[in-house]
Amino acid sequence: MQEEKQEFLFCVEQVKRAGAFSMDTDHFHETYEIYYLLAGERSYYINNLVYSLRKGDLIFINRNELHRTMARGTVRHERILINFRREFPQEMLGGNSLTLPFFSEQCLLLRPDAHEQGTIENLLFAMLKEQQEPRGHQSLYLQTLLIQFLIEMNRIRESAQAAIAPANDEKQRKVYEIIEYLQARYSGTVTLEELSERFFLSVPYLCRLFKQTTGFTIIEYLNTIRVQEAQRRLRESSDSVTRIAEDTGFDSIAHFGRVFKAIAKRSPLQYRKQNR
Incomplete structure (x- = not known):
């Protein structure tokens, strides 16, 4: 999987699973990853902590961080996953740099409210549609959507009252x-x-x-x-x-x-x- 992730600058995919599923391979790569849970529940292991995700949760994983998702609660789940290299959104910014705090952290777990979830999902589905139906200036359009998405993530982070703690029983x-x-x-x-x-x-x-x-x-x-x-x-x-x-x-x-x-x-x- 690590080698596959190196062959592109950006990829977004949607997966729905009806049965219990846990990743069964070691997993880290040189791209950033964003995981959005559309439905169900998941446990997400990142480096040395475990997070309990529920519908609407959004998690950002930095490059080369060991991570794995596991079944939790209801067996059905649906998610959207983004993988991208940093140069992909930077490409359209010219000499300007996209500097957001979570790029220097191990991971970021966000729990958007209903309105924020709507904004996040609109951007995700726009990315999926653009990737599936190639049109002129596709790469540039995907870059603009990803930059909007990252800025929205940062706004949600800034407005959150407290960080979501990992599981700690x-x-x-x-x-x-x-x-x-x-x-x-x-x-x-x-x-x-x-x-x-x-x-x-x-x-x-x-x-x-x-x-x-x-x-x-x-x-x-x-x-x-x-x-x-x-x-x-x-x-x-x-x-x-x-x-x-x-x-x-x-x-x-x-x-x-x-x-x-x-x-x-x-x-x-x-x-x-x-x-x-």
């Missing part, structure tokens, strides 16, 4: 503790037995709780944050691939290569060549 707090531990220790060996002893949970319950809360198995999560750090090192340093593999917790260069390609959809050397 006892189980989620325990998972947040586990995530914090994994993020601090990913470069070394981490075992389920070690986690079980540290957090006073049986291995089966630990695995089940983590999966239910985040959508990831513990191994999937570890591998993903290791690959994210490896990508940063490949972009920003001259360190060898072997050194990076060792420093990010992989037991062999072959294992590193397999996991990296499964998540990033290219080899470490290909990734470095494309991002230097």
